[in-house]
Amino acid sequence: MSDHAQQSISDIELLHSIARGDELALASLYDRYSSILLGLLLRILHNRPEAEDVLQEVFLQVWRRAADFDEARGRGFTWLVTLTRSRAIDRLRALGSRERATTAAMREAPEEIGDAGDDVLRSEQAEVVRRALAEIPEEQRRALMLAYYEGLTQSEIAAKLNQPLGTVKTRMRSGLIKLRELLSEQMKSARTWI
């Protein structure tokens, strides 16, 4: 497992090059991940102009702050996703309760798992994750999604679902453990495709 296959060597190299001011590297990273990240942003914000605005902000930050990326601390993709999600949740809060109320129904409605059917841009990796998610018990998945996509804390989720805090904590933890297990199982079968 030398230095990190998974971290996609090229992601690391791209981020290092970006830190040195290489615009082409930023372009490659953008082309590689902007669609996934915009999907994530839309899922969180339910507002196309806001999502695009945050996406631009995220890549501007990647450009400015790629030197902060430390490959010893995680994968490039994880850095990018964590940054994107955190910017999106900040924006969601900044938008305030009025917008949140109007989009609440929409946030509730789309089922947790993206519709892979008409998503021509989906990657095989997305497929793997979606298959795994589909196997997680509904209530656990819901807790994961409320935290990850709506930026709710455990207590807020408990209030929203009208469930005891301990139950929500257990569901979230079990859900994530299950996701981890399923991903590793999926990878075993994926192995034959390589």
Added chain:
Amino acid sequence: MKHEEYIDLLTADALGALDAIERRELEAHLASCAECRAEADVWREVAATLAYAAPSVAPPAALRERLFEQIKTQPPISRAEAVTKTEADSENSALPKPTNVVALDAEREKRRGGVLVGKPLLLVGSLAASIAIAALAITLAMAWAQNKELQAQLARATGNTRQTEQDLRQTEQELAALRAERDLLAAPASRTVTLAGTEVAAAAQARLIYDQQTGRAVLVAANLPPVPAGKAYQLWFIADDKPLPGGLFTTDASGHAELRETIPPAGRRAQLFAITLEPQSGSPAPTSSIYLKGAVS
């Protein structure tokens, strides 16, 4: 709060579901607990895969153009500059602060030499095996995706074919190494032996995972006493009361160590495994008292 309770906070933290107070408490604990930091990173990797649950949406070309206009006026900030800027600090706090298995991998080249100094790939403790397997699985997942992506790039590439082929080869090599590690953990003939510290190293713990068929083995140890200059720990395979010499290793500053080697056929039949402190070139037979030992169950 106790260590175990912090472990429970890690998953919620990876999902961004802790309130400000819990988060501060966890961060304070993470600052002093390498085991939790490593686990936090694994959970963050798992949580980040949730990004894939949302269908991808291609941004409009105009957005890309705006971005590239904008960056012309804003050069990247170097690390050194960053720490002097408060704006930088506040932005920084939004970023993940992990260390993870990745860091451990950087030590691989050193390990291959036989004498090991480095952070543990596997953590000793109740979570050790599951964390390791999960970390490897995620690693493998990403290597696999990267491989796919590189294959696609290769198909498209016209100008930079050579570089892409190189990347692909490298990824494939790394993938092979990853599979080897995963296979060791999953091999039917895989045995796990827990070694406990003796009175000379009461806090020490180690775990040896080896494949009885191939002899491939990974040893991870924690809380070992520091190694005096000129000395190294040595692993012994004790079969029929006869100790066979195994690999040498040293620890990092926190007493963690990792050794990876192939056990010779005679050693694979060992009923007992032990660790002693020897001259750094190793000994043909143990010369010190036993620091850790564990029997095959």
